[in-house]
Amino acid sequence: MEVVTIRIGFIGAGKVGFSLGKYFRDNNLNVIGYYSKNLDSAKEAAEFTDSKYYYDMENLVKECDTIFITTPDETIKKIWSSVKQLSIKGKIICHCSGSLSSRVFSNIEYYNSYGYSIHPMFAFNHKYNSYNDLDKAFFTIEGPLEKMDIIKNLILGIGNKIKVISAENKVKYHVASVIASNHVIALVQVAVEDLKQCGFNEEDALESLYPLISNNIKNIGSDGIINSLTGPIERADGGTIKNHLECLGDEDRELYKLLSRKLIRIAKKKNKDRNYRQIEDMIGD
The missing domain is CATH 3.40.50.720 (NAD(P)-binding Rossmann-like Domain)
Known part of the structure; x- marks a missing residue:
């Protein structure tokens, strides 16, 4: 060159x-x-x-x-x-x-x-x-x-x-970058802390979570956000979500609800005929 x-x-x-x-x-x-x-x-x-x-x-x-x-x-x-x-x-x-x-x-x-x-x-x-x-x-x-x-x-x-x-979009652009990078670390830390309460040490927790995280990112890259969504929100599994909410502390419960509201919007695009009313009522506006 x-x-x-x-x-x-x-x-x-x-x-x-x-x-x-x-x-x-x-x-x-x-x-x-x-x-x-x-x-x-x-x-x-x-x-x-x-x-x-x-x-x-x-x-x-x-x-x-x-x-x-x-x-x-x-x-x-x-x-x-x-x-x-x-x-x-x-x-x-x-x-x-x-x-x-x-x-x-x-x-x-x-x-x-x-x-x-x-x-x-x-x-x-x-x-x-x-x-x-x-x-x-x-x-x-x-x-x-x-x-x-x-x-x-x-x-x-x-x-x-x-x-x-x-120039007008620089701050908004940076917010997007921080959410996708730094804030993901905070979410992983929440998951690690939950696993430590289940008897994992930090090393084992990270080792167990890494394939889950990396495969999810790989799916987003190859299939897009909507088609990569799985889990209880996507399934409208109210029983599982209820159990999740009951086992979380106040701060993590609010985080779970906030992120779940975002996920419901994605789930509705993926499954246009699925009824999400029950879990919307559980999560709140």
């Missing part, structure tokens, strides 16, 4: 910066190097990606035409305040926040630069290993039209799927 000519630099050398830099590098993108307030982190990331590390932000920005800010959300605005003091005319400035839009780069047009949010829908849990699965990640892009084709072709060129979204 021909090397892409844009020169990419990273400000921030945590899990996201490590992973994207390595993934980009392995896909023949031109990763120049890293700047971090922690010099050791920049050195480590540079070694991992066979690139350079910088003692100061100015030299990184000078040598790159596309800057990825891969720091926690709460620091992006502060970093932009520093970046915009440098010579950035014509440069592309990106961040990787799921919830923030490119508008965090306030007045960027005044500097004749172009700001984008580029977010991989992916859980980065390890600096050194997460890049191995980034080929499966879906990327969302938000920002002005001027350099949009460059950004789109950058991500499409390494084989990932993309969706361009608006």
